[in-house]
Amino acid sequence: MANSVSLGIILELPYRLITMLPYQEQFIEFALKTGVLRFGEFTLKSGRLSPYFFNTGLFNSGATMLQFSRYFATSIEHSDIEFDVLFGPAYKGITLSCAVAMALSEASGKEIPFAFNRKEKKNHGEGGSMVGAELTGNVAIIDDVITAGTAIRESYAMITAAGATPSAVFLALDRQEKGQKDGVPTDTSAIQQVEAEYGMPVVAIATLADLIEYLKKQPDQQENLDRMQAYRDQYGIH
């Protein structure tokens, strides 16, 4: 795969179930280096106080977006999930769908049609809410994170309304934490709920488990590791 991130398939496959792959570790290091992934105290959309935060808005240069999109493309190729169109929900999904379609084309040499929506409908010119390729066949949704699953549910509705089939979700990070209903933690994560409700696989470049595994290998990160494990004990899915 020219110009892309190495999978290390031959050496790494035997360990696949018990350890993260090289590209996942490289992705975590890259997210830390760029400040996209940070440790500290952060209030989430759910109101939870988290010892870490993942802000893909900070992949905000050509070079970092290019690298990010290559990690995404590697993760998607590794999933072996086939699809016809990549759809990114506005706003962050707009740049993601475009950049990752480019990275997938670069890696595979294939046309990768992509589309996204407008948050506000356009009433002049070509009009409407959809931009890009026609939504047809199997459509994979691409986004940075799922919190409550609202963006994915809205994307599902837009894709089915266009007569296509939502078939998979590709994310940057799976926080692997319990969802919330009426302020009460649920047993499953919002991602697991989306998978069960819509029967779509959800694939992330990296997960909370990967992040914890990474921290265990860093001697100077014991304090962050302790906080992450305490957070997982409280809110993590089992």
Ligand SMILES: O=P(O)(O)OC[C@H]1O[C@H](OP(=O)(O)OP(=O)(O)O)[C@H](O)[C@@H]1O
């Ligand atoms: O699972 P959810 O509860 O929907 O949360 C996740 C969504 O929230 C963020 O987008 P947001 O809607 O805040 O808009 P943005 O892309 O314009 O930042 C994020 O990019 C996801 O799309």
Ligand SMILES: O=C(O)c1cc(=O)[nH]c(=O)[nH]1
């Ligand atoms: O749950 C959130 O609000 C949230 C967590 C996170 O790590 N990144 C993000 O953009 N939102």
